[in-house]
Amino acid sequence: MEIDFEPVIMGNMSDHDRVVINQWPKENDPKEHRIVKAIKDQLLSTAGAGDIFRQTAVIQLEYFKVSLQRLGESQFIHNYTQKVLEKLAELTNSKIVAGREHLDILYKGGPVLLLTNHLGVYKLNSWPIGELKEKTGLTGPVQPVFYPFPLYFSAMYPIAEALNNNLYIASFEYPGLLGKMFRATGSIEVPPKDDLSQGENRTEVLIDSTRRLIKANSNAVIVSFPEGGTTGKRNGGGPYDLESFHTGSYVIAASLGLPILPVAQYFNPNDGFELRIFEPLRLKTNSNRNELKQFAKRHCQEELKWLKEKLTK
Numbered sequence: 001m002e003i004d005f006e007p008v009i010m011g012n013m014s015d016h017d018r019v020v021i022n023q024w025p026k027e028n029d030p031k032e033h034r035i036v037k038a039i040k041d042q043l044l045s046t047a048g049a050g051d052i053f054r055q056t057a058v059i060q061l062e063y064f065k066v067s068l069q070r071l072g073e074s075q076f077i078h079n080y081t082q083k084v085l086e087k088l089a090e091l092t093n094s095k096i097v098a099g100r101e102h103l104d105i106l107y108k109g110g111p112v113l114l115l116t117n118h119l120g121v122y123k124l125n126s127w128p129i130g131e132l133k134e135k136t137g138l139t140g141p142v143q144p145v146f147y148p149f150p151l152y153f154s155a156m157y158p159i160a161e162a163l164n165n166n167l168y169i170a171s172f173e174y175p176g177l178l179g180k181m182f183r184a185t186g187s188i189e190v191p192p193k194d195d196l197s198q199g200e201n202r203t204e205v206l207i208d209s210t211r212r213l214i215k216a217n218s219n220a221v222i223v224s225f226p227e228g229g230t231t232g233k234r235n236g237g238g239p240y241d242l243e244s245f246h247t248g249s250y251v252i253a254a255s256l257g258l259p260i261l262p263v264a265q266y267f268n269p270n271d272g273f274e275l276r277i278f279e280p281l282r283l284k285t286n287s288n289r290n291e292l293k294q295f296a297k298r299h300c301q302e303e304l305k306w307l308k309e310k311l312t313k
Contacts, residue, residue: 017141017175019195024143024172032145035233039120042239042269049269053124055091059084060125060148065136067181077184084150085167089157093272096158098306102277106259108164109219112280113210113253114156116263117242117303118225120233122151140176149174149182153223155265155273160221168213169223170206170249186217203248207255214256221261224249226296240266240307245296247289254283254292264303266310276306 013021025032044050063084067077106112127135129142153169160167170188173179183189188209196202214220226245232238253260262278281295 013141013175016195017179019192020173020175020179021141021143022194023192025145027144031233031236034236035120035230035239036123038232039123039239043121043124043267044269046269049267052092052272053121056088056151057125057127059087059091060150061127061132061135063150064132064138064148064181067184068137068177071177071180071184074184077181078186081150081185082166085154085157086161088150088154089273092155092267094155094158095272095274096162096277097274099277099279100162102261102279103159103162105280106163106261110163110165111214111218111220111222111256111258112163112165112261113249113258114159114221114223114261114263115226115245115249115299116156116223116265117240117307118227118229118231119239119265119267120230121155121267122147122149123230125151138177142178143175146178149187155267155275156221156223156263158275159261159263159277163219163221165219165221166217167221167223168217170210186213186220188213188222203251206248207252210252210256210258214258222258226250226300240304240311242300242304242307245300247292247296250283250287250292250296253281254285254287257282257285260295260299262299262303264306266307268310274310276303278302 067080070076125148126145129146132138132142132146149169149171152171153167157167168187170190173189173191174182188206191202191205193202210222213222226249227243228246231243232241235241235243250260260281264276266274268274278299
């Protein structure tokens with residue numbers, strides 16, 4: 001399905017929604033167009049892969065249609081989201097191919113912060129905004145190009161299932177009704193930097209948000225992308241040319257005593273998602289910035305090494 005960028009009409013919109021939309025890809029962003037093409041060229045190299053993502057598009061359109069119809073029922077949307085994540089993982093044949101033994105170290109049913117490469121597979125599903133609204137009943141503001149969020153992290157479902165956990169994500173905020181729907185899933189909104197109160201620190205905001213999620217759902221695998229953006233977009237590389245990992249997720253994990261679970265994800269056009277799990281890490285609450293940088297660097301290098309090996313086979 002072709003990605004169709006559309007201009008956003010910024011009138012009749014709250015200041016908050018305007019700031020939220022501004023953090024998403026712009027319709028004339030050459031870096032976004034380039035990485036979308038690179039992802040298509042590499043991940044859709046077989047007819048079977050194309051069929052898979054046509055089916056994920058259908059499933060997600062129905063997901064948004066149903067969820068928007070029941071927007072006031074947060075528990076329904078939460079549970080429905082988990083079922084859709086499971087269905088997408090099954091359809092994309094997501095599976096753990098190495099490192100399953102590392103899950104035995106973790107407490108089943110306990111919270112985990114899962115850090116993975118920001119593979120932009122979700123960019124393979126998008127719709128013109130008019131079509132999205134027509135087919136789902138969505139009204140109100142939408143970012144210039146809409147990528148459906150379940151496919152951002154559904155590949156991690158086999159890990160959550162093995163730990164008897166639910167699956168959540170930390171993601172950019174969505175505007176309007178989409179934001180209300182995203183919050184009902186139980187996942188974590190990453191606020192725009194331009195919308196923070198004076199003196200407010202985004203990492204501290206995310207620590208509080210993560211704490212609330214764990215309080216509401218202690219059996220949470222929380223997916224985060226430490227690159228801070230789609231792999232290959234800013235560095236001009238391909239879908240597996242990782243950028244340096246930021247330390248924000250490590251600060252959150254240390255502050256809340258969460259184990260970090262590094263995972264590399266690879267999409268095999270012939271066989272679906274393949275997941276490589278690395279050894280979990282428990283940080284000391286007094287870990288200093290240099291230590292966190294070293295852990296982030298190590299995890300990035302481990303994931304990159306495995307991904308490069310996959311590409312050369």
